[in-house]
Amino acid sequence: MELKELYRDVILDHNRSPRNFGRLEPADAQAAGHNPLCGDKLNLTLRLQGDRVQDLRFEGQGCAISTASASLMTEAVKGRSREQIARLYKEVHALLTASTEVPSADLGKLMALAGVAEFPARVKCASLCWHTLNAALERAPAPVSTE
Amino acid sequence: MxxxxxxxxxxxxxxxxxxxxxxxxxxxxxxxxxxxxxxxxxxxxxSSQRPLAVLRAVEHYETRLHANVHRGVHSLSQWATEAYENARETVRRHLHARSTHEIVFVRGTTEAINLVANSWGRRHLRAGDEILITYLEHHANIVPWQMLCAATGASLRAAPVKANGELDLAGFRSMLSAHTRLVAVAHISNALGTILPVQEIVRLAHARGVPVLLDGAQAVPHQAVDVQAIDCDFYAFSGHKVYGPTGIGALYARESLLSAMPPWQGGGDMILSVNIKESTYNALPWRFEAGTPNISGAVGLGAALDYLDSLxxxxxxxxxxxxxxxxxxxxxxxxxxxxxxxxxxxxxxxxxxxxxxxxxxxxxxxxxxxxxxxxxxxxxxxxxxxxxxxxxxxxxxxxxxxxxxxxxxxxxxxxxxxxxx
Known part of the structure; x- marks a missing residue:
């Protein structure tokens, strides 16, 4: 287990200065995530435009992995469609659980989470934000099609 | 020189x-x-680790003595019974209880507290009654009481804690009321390490005629415990926190209380005779040990307490x-x-x-x-x-x-x- 693989500079940076931190009011969708094992709590608010996540914010308290993962996620999904987000989630999940050697899509900065796979006890920390995002999107009304 | x-x-x-x-x-x-x-x-x-003395005692039991307890006339069953009951005597001696009638083997502290909540609690509590705990408690000394309150209409109150993690004794005293039916507190806090003034707590509660349960999970491994000197009514602890195996623990219960408590689980070993209409319950403490117990666990627990005593x-x-x-x-x-x-x-x-x-x-x-x-x-x-x-x-x-x-x-x-x- 390589500690510097887990706590990469990008992770430490996003933990110290989380991006898109806070709450959107009003919001089109929101969800709360909770990891009872460590007490991590996450609240996610989204603004939607049609099929896309136009903006999102998160707030809560958690460990470096959960905070950085949420911060990186908000940057990665902003402006993306539901379908794109679903595909991204699949890739991130594969990355965190090391189920594939090389991710097929370009994960960009999310690749900083690659070290988590070596620390099975911490996979839940990194995936909490994604589960919360899925919950928020499932709850949000599907966009009305004009076609 | x-x-x-x-x-x-x-x-x-x-x-x-x-x-x-x-x-x-x-x-x-x-x-x-x-x-x-x-x-x-x-x-x-x-959870503590286990010394060789415990591992060897369990191995000796498993490889030389095991059969079911309190049943067979054959030698193994008698040896197993002897090993199991010797372990009970070791627990009695370690806690300074008056009699082995007062020592019930359970799965651990959690089960001990659930036993008291279900047996003693359901018989004695009703709407308007109060159970007094503290803010320092482990969930095992909170949730069983919440369940008991939901079943009986009693309410759960928690005494405050000072900024340094000590019990606010004045606050505790003020919350002891004419409605309090039971005080249940940790002997030592697992989260903060605070040692509670249990003798004073028992004195205050007994002055109002209120029995006291102590959660001793953190205390038994750390210091000598004398239930007669403390004068508590129930004392619970776990084997695996005191250098013994998991899945075994003991409840001390004052005999005058335990003898008036109904069984909480029914089955084999806790009865003297059964016919289809009714059963006659066994004597103390076996009335509270339905089913084949964790015999090797009890043997391991006894060995762990002997080991602690030897240190x-x-x-x-x-x-x-x-x-x-x-x-x-x-x-x-x-x-x-x-x-x-x-x-x-x-x-x-x-x-x-x-x-x-x-x-x-x-x-x-x-x-x-x-x-x-x-x-x-x-x-x-x-x-x-x-x-x-x-x-x-x-x-x-x-x-x-x-x-x-x-x-x-x-x-x-x-x-x-x-x-x-």
Missing amino acids: SIQASPARSLPAGKPAFDAATVRAAFPILAREVNGKPLVYLDSAA GLAAVAAHEHALLELATERLSALPRLKLIGTASDKAAVLSFTMEGVHPHDIGTILDTEGIAIRTGHHCAMPIMEAFGLAATARASFGCYNNAEDVERLVEGLKKVRKVFG
């Missing part, structure tokens, strides 16, 4: 001096490496207290580290936070150094909330820890600071 008295001479005759190195060597798991580093085990408050409880308490003082001094000197719970009377438990670092990250970094600590809410969420914390890191010490463990912890925490800046 001058003769210097060796320090051992000043100890009571017959008691060997406490030798930390010998004690450590008695625990095989402590010789292993974790993540390429020699293991530093600082999570005994969650001398006063010597163990002194050794752990010295480690607590050393660790408190060394951790307090680390910048931006805050100890949570600084009661004047404390067991060897250090709960702490580090500014800018979540306890989970502390735990992961220490783990890569081979150091095992607990991180999280320690199954005591109300006290965490009272301190405005979701989690702390907790290092807890047992008889096998030493000063080097403290130094390794300090080095590990310096590394945490280096990673997080």
Whole structure:
């Protein structure tokens, strides 16, 4: 287990200065995530435009992995469609659980989470934000099609 | 020629001096490496490790003596019964109970408290009654009472805790009321290490005719416990926190209370005779032990208590207290580290936070150094909330820890600071 693989500079940076931190009011969708094992709590608010996540914010308290993962996620999904987000989630999940050697899509900065796979006890920390995002999107009304 | 008295001479005759190195060597798991580093085990408050004496007692039982207890006329069954009942006598002696009738084997502290809640509680509590606990309790001494309250209409109250983690005794006293039917408190807090003034608590409660249950899970491994001197009515503890196996523990219950309590589980071994319409229940304590018990667990628990006695409880308490003082001094000197719970009377438990670092990250970094600590809410969420914390890191010490463990912890925490800046 390589500690510097887990706590990469990008992770430490996003933990110290989380991006898109806070709450959107009003919001089109929101969800709360909770990891009872460590007490991590996450609240996610989204603004939607049609099929896309136009903006999102998160707030809560958690460990470096959960905070950085949420911060990186908000940057990665902003402006993306539901379908794109679903595909991204699949890739991130594969990355965190090391189920594939090389991710097929370009994960960009999310690749900083690659070290988590070596620390099975911490996979839940990194995936909490994604589960919360899925919950928020499932709850949000599907966009009305004009076609 | 001058003769210097060796320090051992000043100890009571017959008691060997406490030798930390010998004690450590008695625990095989402590010789292993974790993540390429020699293991530093600082999570005994969650579960302690087991000495060879316990492992061998269990092996001897399993390979030489096992059969079902209290049944067969054959030799193995008699030997198994003898081993099981001898373990009960060991528990009685260790807790200074009057009689083995007062010692019920259970799965652990949690089951002991559930037994009291279901048997004693359901018979004695009704709407308007109160159960008084404290904010320091482990979930095992909260949730069974909440369930009992839901079933009976009684209500649960919790006495406040001071900023240093001590019980607010004045607050406790003011919450003892004409409605209080039971006081249930920890002897030692698992989250903060606070040793509660249980004798004073019992005196106050008894003055109002209220029985007292003590959760002794953290106390039995740390110090001598005398239920007659404390004068409590129920005392619960777990085997696996006192260097014994998991899945075994004991409940002490004052005989006058226990004899009037209905069984809480029905089945074999807890009856004298059964016909299709009704059954005659067994005598104490077997009335409360339905089904084949954890015989080898009880044997292991007995061996664990014998082992602790062989070290001398006063010597163990002194050794752990010295480690607590050393660790408190060394951790307090680390910048931006805050100890949570600084009661004047404390067991060897250090709960702490580090500014800018979540306890989970502390735990992961220490783990890569081979150091095992607990991180999280320690199954005591109300006290965490009272301190405005979701989690702390907790290092807890047992008889096998030493000063080097403290130094390794300090080095590990310096590394945490280096990673997080």
